[in-house]
Amino acid sequence: MSWYNTEGPLWDFVLYSKVRYIRNVAKQRFYSDADRNRAAENTARLDSILQKNGFRAEKVAAGVTAQALSLLEKGFVERDFVYSDKPRALYQNEPCNLLISLGGDNFISISSIVSGASIGEARNMAAGAEELIDREMPFAYLEGVGYLSPRISDCGSGAELSSALYLPSLRLSGSEDVSSLAPHDMSLRPMMCGGENLGDIYILSYVPHHLSDEESAVRYFGGAVSKIIEKEKARLGMIAQNNDKNIFESARRALGTLLYSSALSEGELLRLLSDIRLSLCTSESRSEDLPRVATLNYLRAEGLSASVILASGKTCSSQYDCDRARAALVRGYIEHKNEVKNVK
Amino acid sequence: MNCESCKNKHASVFFADESGGRHALCSACAESLGKISPYSPASEGGAARPFIPQSTLLALKEDPHVALYQSAGDDSARAVCPYCATPLDTAIEKGRVGCPECYVVFSDRLFPSSLSPERAKGARMPSSYKAEIDRTRSISELKVKIRSAVESENYELAATLRDKIRRLEGSGRAARKEI
Numbered sequence: 001m002s003w004y005n006t007e008g009p010l011w012d013f014v015l016y017s018k019v020r021y022i023r024n025v026a027k028q029r030f031y032s033d034a035d036r037n038r039a040a041e042n043t044a045r046l047d048s049i050l051q052k053n054g055f056r057a058e059k060v061a062a063g064v065t066a067q068a069l070s071l072l073e074k075g076f077v078e079r080d081f082v083y084s085d086k087p088r089a090l091y092q093n094e095p096c097n098l099l100i101s102l103g104g105d106n107f108i109s110i111s112s113i114v115s116g117a118s119i120g121e122a123r124n125m126a127a128g129a130e131e132l133i134d135r136e137m138p139f140a141y142l143e144g145v146g147y148l149s150p151r152i153s154d155c156g157s158g159a160e161l162s163s164a165l166y167l168p169s170l171r172l173s174g175s176e177d178v179s180s181l182a183p184h185d186m187s188l189r190p191m192m193c194g195g196e197n198l199g200d201i202y203i204l205s206y207v208p209h210h211l212s213d214e215e216s217a218v219r220y221f222g223g224a225v226s227k228i229i230e231k232e233k234a235r236l237g238m239i240a241q242n243n244d245k246n247i248f249e250s251a252r253r254a255l256g257t258l259l260y261s262s263a264l265s266e267g268e269l270l271r272l273l274s275d276i277r278l279s280l281c282t283s284e285s286r287s288e289d290l291p292r293v294a295t296l297n298y299l300r301a302e303g304l305s306a307s308v309i310l311a312s313g314k315t316c317s318s319q320y321d322c323d324r325a326r327a328a329l330v331r332g333y334i335e336h337k338n339e340v341k342n343v344k
Numbered sequence: 345m346n347c348e349s350c351k352n353k354h355a356s357v358f359f360a361d362e363s364g365g366r367h368a369l370c371s372a373c374a375e376s377l378g379k380i381s382p383y384s385p386a387s388e389g390g391a392a393r394p395f396i397p398q399s400t401l402l403a404l405k406e407d408p409h410v411a412l413y414q415s416a417g418d419d420s421a422r423a424v425c426p427y428c429a430t431p432l433d434t435a436i437e438k439g440r441v442g443c444p445e446c447y448v449v450f451s452d453r454l455f456p457s458s459l460s461p462e463r464a465k466g467a468r469m470p471s472s473y474k475a476e477i478d479r480t481r482s483i484s485e486l487k488v489k490i491r492s493a494v495e496s497e498n499y500e501l502a503a504t505l506r507d508k509i510r511r512l513e514g515s516g517r518a519a520r521k522e523i
Contacts, residue, residue: 024444026444026470026472027444028443028444029428029442029443030441030442030443030444033428033430033442033443127468130468131471134470134471134472135471138470138471138472138473139470139472140444141469141470141473142444142447142448142451143473144455145447145451145455147470148444148447150440150441150442151439151440152435152439152440152441152454153439155447157468159468210467210468211464211467212464212467213464213465213466213467214466214467214468215466216464216466
């Protein structure tokens, strides 16, 4: 997915916007309860529909693999997709920023991830794909309940609007009351890595009601993102006024550490990238030598543990090897390719 | 509602017969008349579960809303979905069901009456469902037209409208038979 190498609105603060629909097929058992033959039959039927419409099938090996964990780390698939023992498949449509996974608790998960604060664009893409599948394979739906899921609590719109937000002021100001930033019907939670909140990234998510107008829901969500960013900018402005030199110095130190360290842990990488990003947000005039936001986003996504293990051909037999591979990846991009181009 | 067989106990088993007639029995009568198996499959941990005759299942497939389920009192825990055999108590305990029809069969137990059918104009719904709503609306409109055609003694128009209604109703039945 190319969300990390194309610029979008409010890109300094919004890493990506994502819309996800979970759907199940009407008139048959839910996928998690279906027998393997029926599951394979449905997967094959959708495979032909998607391949006919420009989707490319990704190879997904069975079992809990590094590849599946990497997809989970990046937010491309759900947890139950990774741990599913049924046939599963993954399809991409790169030009349309679409990712469709089959398998898991809910059979079909349609995601659109786009750069920056572009939730409307993400929704249009996801809705197009959803209608394409629905025409060929009607979804389970019940008046008054909405789209049906094997989990009773998942019934409803089956939609989730979310954005990954970079909010460093929360750490710098020592504020811990994250939930107060989001409207009461949305959730704002830290993006966890290895059980810790690292890199000052937060996920704002909203599940609209299935009886409500979806376009209004998209506008409402977009408004909430804008408000959070406005507040963040105001807080960062105050921090920069008092602390500008330190922010820039810490960015320089972070860049030096990234360039010269021989091994990097996941947590260390995310913290250092956050320091550089903070400098870009608060003091743009002095950022010529620093990597671009695209590079930071790319390194953030590719520097996660499962991704590193996958990138180095599963040769990382120890944590130290993994940390070395991560440091080499970071050096390669900062020294030789300060800009991420044609990332696949 | 009392059991239609013994007229004494509270009815807790509801089902449709081959001709579509609806019946209500207490669990004792249902068991003695062979509507509930006193023995459960070993895979279900020994809990007694309703036995559903094939004829009843066929009737249910024609009309999923004529559901066989036990809805009240002490027997509620023994209710099962006639399509996938998911027991109601398991569904409630685990928060999971086995098939979309479970939501129809158990709707009054899983979702209290607070559900509102009011839908905003831009709310998302499957295209097949939209088509079904359009079909139902068309049939209602045609029925109004047929009434006025009969009143004005325009029998030729009434016959055309009747054929249209039959075609629309037929397409709906064909769609339901896919279940």
